[in-house]
Every structure is written in C-alpha cells, then in structure tokens.
Amino acid sequence: MKIKAAVFREPGVPFSVETLDLAEPRAGEVLVRVAAAGVCHSDWHLMTGATRHATPVVPGHEGAGVVAAVGPGVTRVQAGDHVALNWAPSCGACFYCLHDRPSLCDTYVGPIWAGAMMDGTTRLSQDGRPVYHFSALACFADHAVVPESCCVPLPRDVPLTVAALIGCAVTTGVGAVLNTAQVRPGSRVAVYGAGGVGLSIIMGAKLAGAGRIIAIDAHEAKGDMALSFGASDFLMAGPDTVGRIQGMTEGRGADYVFEAIGLPQVQEECLMAARPGGVIVLAGVAPMGSATNLPGAIITRQEKTVTGTYYGSANPARDFPLYAGLYRRGLLDLDRLIxxxxxxxxxxEAYADMLSGEIARGLIVFEGA
Known part of the structure; x- marks a missing residue:
C-alpha cells in the first residue's frame, strides 16, 4: 500500500514528507493505522547526529492508532483494537524478559538498531529500495507495520492522542519514579528538564507523594508548566542551581535527582545536587560516543547511587494499562501535556516549536484520528 511518511535522510536536512510503499504484515506483525505520534527529542537526535542510524529512515517512536490488519499467528490484538505503540518490543523468553526487564530484551535489540523487522528485512520501501524503521515503529506515517508485542490494547475511551504519550514520555517519566527510583512519600525530588519526560517525572513524583518537587529548566516558559503539573518550585538553570537546591533542602541536597535532558554536563551537575545517600536517575539519552564524568570518590564517600532508566524500567503490557487507568481516574493529567x-x-514546524522550549509536548495528528 502507498503511505505518507516523514523521511530522514541525513543530519541537518529537514524531514521530508514522501510517498512510500508499505508491505503487508508478515507472521507476528500488525498493520496499524496511526492516529497520533509524539514530537520527541529522541527522533531529533537523528537530525543532530547524536543518534546514528541506517538511512533513509522513517522516525517516530511515540504513537498510537487502530489495528487495521494482522499477520499470521497474531493473537494479542485484532482489527479494530485501539493500541498504544511500544518502541521496545520483547520476546518474553530471554533472560531480561524472564526477570521483568522487557525493555532490555536482547532478542529484538539487533533488528531494532538495524532498522528492520525480526527477519532482517524492512516493510518500507521506495522505488524498490529499502527504507528503514526507527525504533521498531516508524510511526511518523499514516500507517505502520510493527511487531505484535509493540501493540498494547487500551480502552476506547482513552483518546488516541493520550495513548500516544503513554507510549513514550509518560511511561519513561512516571516509570522512572515508580519503577526505577521507587520514590518514597515525603521525599525531596529535583527534576532537571521540564519537557514531556520531565513533566511526566513531576506527575509521577506527585503521585508517589513526594514532599517537595523542584523543577529546573533553561527555558523560563517551562516554569508555569512545571508548577501546574505538580512541582512545588521552579529554578532557571544557572551556575547557582546546586546551591539553590541545597538551600531548599536544609543544605543537604535532594533525596532523588532526575535528569531528563541527555547532556553530560547536566548529568554531572545532578550528582552534586543529590544529598549524601541520595539517588541520581538518568532518563535523558546522551549523544552516542559522549562521556559523563562522575567522580568515583564522591559516589563512594557519599554513598550516592547513579542509575539509568530506559523506558522507565517498564513492562509496557502491564504499565500502559496502569497509566491509562490513572488517567481515567484523574490522577495523571495527560490532556494538558499536549x-x-x-x-x-x-x-x-513542530520540531522548531519543541526546540523553542515553549511547549510541553507537540503531537502529529493524522486525518481521521
């Protein structure tokens, strides 16, 4: 079938909307009519060269839609199901899946980074030449063929725009709080970055009962956003940020510090913003090949814990419906995230607005959504 998709060809060259060919789903695959796709920094990392990938490629890793058709052997979904798309498909049988860490599944990681399906081929092409899939989804397109485990059914009363955000930003941010850090009630929390993931971290910290939530961002416009989503304080990023965080926490530093930007220098500052015995959670994706200098002497002597969180340490089949349920109960304010x-x-234009720092999350919405 012919589809319209945004195509990335090389760093620094704007995305181009082109007509591509999309093959029908094969065994274990699902054809999804995409309704909405989030405008996220992870796709923009292709444009800057921070993430390297086979090209041409269709980006888009935060999406939702309606199942249009299924390939042979598919049992989890059927035509007509509303699904949030999971960009970390899992096999259910490898070491990591069996230890409840499906986002680390080592069966899918090779094909995903090759931009292919599990059989090593693509379903996307143009003039007979392959076009690659980004993050197993390639959902900056009106239709996508994805592995079955990428599709998580959600109730029809959850808007597909909201379901798209659950597919990445919400799960990454809320999961970082509830799954990775397991923030305790009454804790002091600092969050560096108030984009889609950072605001989701703030919502997660509020849900966990944090006593004080300090948001930090380089864009002044993010202040009102952060406060409206549950932050108790907002700081403009600057040379005195760590000192101000310490001043708000009896001179100690935050119990938990979350980094949602992906810059090594910010990650290094997060170490200093945490109190002795505190936890630093790195949710932002730093550029490939970059290095972060975290002094071992400080980590040891002050017993600080530094951990990464990939997709909020989530089990999407479990957590997507959980977050959708919290949204339906009014405990996660996801409509305003858009x-x-x-x-x-x-x-x-959507990415230019994202880079301006004046919006929380932009969404590509397809006709008929």
Missing amino acids: SRTYPLERIN
Whole structure:
C-alpha cells in the first residue's frame, strides 16, 4: 500500500514528507493505522547526529492508532483494537524478559538498531529500495507495520492522542519514579528538564507523594508548566542551581535527582545536587560516543547511587494499562501535556516549536484520528 511518511535522510536536512510503499504484515506483525505520534527529542537526535542510524529512515517512536490488519499467528490484538505503540518490543523468553526487564530484551535489540523487522528485512520501501524503521515503529506515517508485542490494547475511551504519550514520555517519566527510583512519600525530588519526560517525572513524583518537587529548566516558559503539573518550585538553570537546591533542602541536597535532558554536563551537575545517600536517575539519552564524568570518590564517600532508566524500567503490557487507568481516574493529567497538534506536513514546524522550549509536548495528528 502507498503511505505518507516523514523521511530522514541525513543530519541537518529537514524531514521530508514522501510517498512510500508499505508491505503487508508478515507472521507476528500488525498493520496499524496511526492516529497520533509524539514530537520527541529522541527522533531529533537523528537530525543532530547524536543518534546514528541506517538511512533513509522513517522516525517516530511515540504513537498510537487502530489495528487495521494482522499477520499470521497474531493473537494479542485484532482489527479494530485501539493500541498504544511500544518502541521496545520483547520476546518474553530471554533472560531480561524472564526477570521483568522487557525493555532490555536482547532478542529484538539487533533488528531494532538495524532498522528492520525480526527477519532482517524492512516493510518500507521506495522505488524498490529499502527504507528503514526507527525504533521498531516508524510511526511518523499514516500507517505502520510493527511487531505484535509493540501493540498494547487500551480502552476506547482513552483518546488516541493520550495513548500516544503513554507510549513514550509518560511511561519513561512516571516509570522512572515508580519503577526505577521507587520514590518514597515525603521525599525531596529535583527534576532537571521540564519537557514531556520531565513533566511526566513531576506527575509521577506527585503521585508517589513526594514532599517537595523542584523543577529546573533553561527555558523560563517551562516554569508555569512545571508548577501546574505538580512541582512545588521552579529554578532557571544557572551556575547557582546546586546551591539553590541545597538551600531548599536544609543544605543537604535532594533525596532523588532526575535528569531528563541527555547532556553530560547536566548529568554531572545532578550528582552534586543529590544529598549524601541520595539517588541520581538518568532518563535523558546522551549523544552516542559522549562521556559523563562522575567522580568515583564522591559516589563512594557519599554513598550516592547513579542509575539509568530506559523506558522507565517498564513492562509496557502491564504499565500502559496502569497509566491509562490513572488517567481515567484523574490522577495523571495527560490532556494538558499536549500543547499543540500538527498535520504531518508541518513536522519541521513542530520540531522548531519543541526546540523553542515553549511547549510541553507537540503531537502529529493524522486525518481521521
């Protein structure tokens, strides 16, 4: 079938909306009519060269839609199901899946980074030449063929725009709090970065009962957003940020410090913003090949814990419905996370708005969604 998709070809060159060929789903695969796809920094890392990937490639890793057709052997979903898309498919049988860490599944990691399906081939092409899939989804397109485990059914009363955010930002942020850090009630929390993931961390910290939530961002416009989502304080990033965090925490530093930006220098600052015995959680994806200098002497002598969180340490089959349920009960304010919507043809405008720092989350919304 012919589809419209945003295509990335090389760093620094804007996304182009093109007509591609999409093959029908094979065994264990699902054809999804995409309804909405989030405008996230992880796709933009292709544009800057921070993430390297086979090209041409269709980005888009935060999405939701309606199942249009299924390939042979598919049993988890059927045509008509509303699904949030999981960009970390899992086999259910490897070491990591059996230890409840499906986002670390080592069966899928090779094909995903090769931009292919599990059989090593692509379903996308143009003039007979392969076009690659980003993060197993390639959902900056009106239709996508994805592995069955990428599809998590959600109730129909959850808007597909909200379901798209559950597919990445919400699960990464809320999961970092509830799964990775397991924040305790009454804790002091600092969150570096108030984009989609950072605001989701703030919502997660509020849900966990944190006593004080300090948001830090380089964009002043993010202040009101952070406070409205549950932060108790907002700080503009600057040379005195650590000192101000310590001043708000009896001179000790935060119990938990979350980094949702992906810059080594910010990650290094997070170590200093945490109190002795505190926990630093790195949720932002740093550029490939970069290095973060975290002094071992400080980590040892002050007993600080530094941990990464990949997809919020989530089990999407369990956590997507959980977060959808919290949304339906009014405990996660996900509608307000959506600042602006755009048609696919305005994808470059959507990324310009994201980079301006003035919006929480933009969404590409497809006709008929």
